[in-house]
Amino acid sequence: MIIDYGATPPIPGLSLGDGSHLANYRRVYATSEKAAARGEVELGQWFQNRDDAGIGLTVIKARDVETTFGGRVTNEAVAKTVAAYPDQFIGFAGVDPNKGMIAVRELEHAVRDLGLKGLNLQCFENRLAVDDRRMYPLYAKCIELDIPVNIHVGINFSLQSSPDFGRPEMLDRVMCDFPELRVCAAPPGWPWVQELLAVAWRHPNLWIGLVAMRPKLLNVENSGYGPLLQYGRTILKDRMMVGTAWPMQPMKRVIEEVRALPVETDIADAWLGGNARRFLGLRSPDIETSRG
Secondary structure, eight states: OEEESOOOOSOTTOSOSSOGGGHHHHHHTTTSOOSOOTTSSOHHHHHHHHHHTTEEEEEEEOEEEHHHHSEEEOHHHHHHHHHHSTTTEEEEEEOOGGGTHHHHHHHHHHHHTTOOOEEEEOHHHHTOOTTOTTTHHHHHHHHHHTOOEEEOOSOOOOTTSOGGGGOHHHHHHHHHHOTTOOEEEOSOOTTOHHHHHHHHHHOTTEEEEEOSSOGGGGGSTTSSOHHHHHHHTTTTTTSEEEOOOTTSSOHHHHHHHHHHSSSOHHHHHIIIIIHHHHHHTOOHHHHOOOOO
């Protein structure tokens, strides 16, 4: 079964708001083919499009950037969506490390009481480096709760933050300090792709999320993503995961582009579901139920 490791379905409460700090993203991606603009696709059509793409489970992620940019996708909104469609979504919590122990307590509440299954950290939006000591209590709590963490790695296009917050070398220091921590670095590190691959090679608990980028670029010369294809079909074939980033990209196109890459079918299957199942700690019975 295909697991979409990261999308934002058209459900109230799952959008960050105006996201003015992300305005430069709209300029950068102005010529890209998006799946839809906000409000163009209703939920029923979204489910149909997802079924057409063959996707069976979608990861949705909360975000908390209140202390820096005043926005939030709440843990409660994500949990409400999961509760309404329990066989269709798996939810990640979002907390703001700048809030200190408040964030730690919010994470514990989100997992123990709301039933969320991971933590999402957009470090550039929190204006914190991946290895900032304010992050460390959250990493320790993730190990205690036995949940994975998604960490934004690579460049960001916000002109109100620094791209240095996403350098993969900082993630290496975190993995050395927390070898039990299950981490997915997503997007996949551009322009420091080889740096990220080196960190993943060093640490067996680091996955790479092919999210918010077109899979076909892995096979385009000089795109900067080529090493992901080489390592993703060899020594890191068990630690690559695909997310559509809908509405950034059409879901079916993402799946088709993965299938069109020069990788064996079993490796593509792992990228599209098997690896995510292990990362998320899911047993097969938990995700085999089809939507009624």
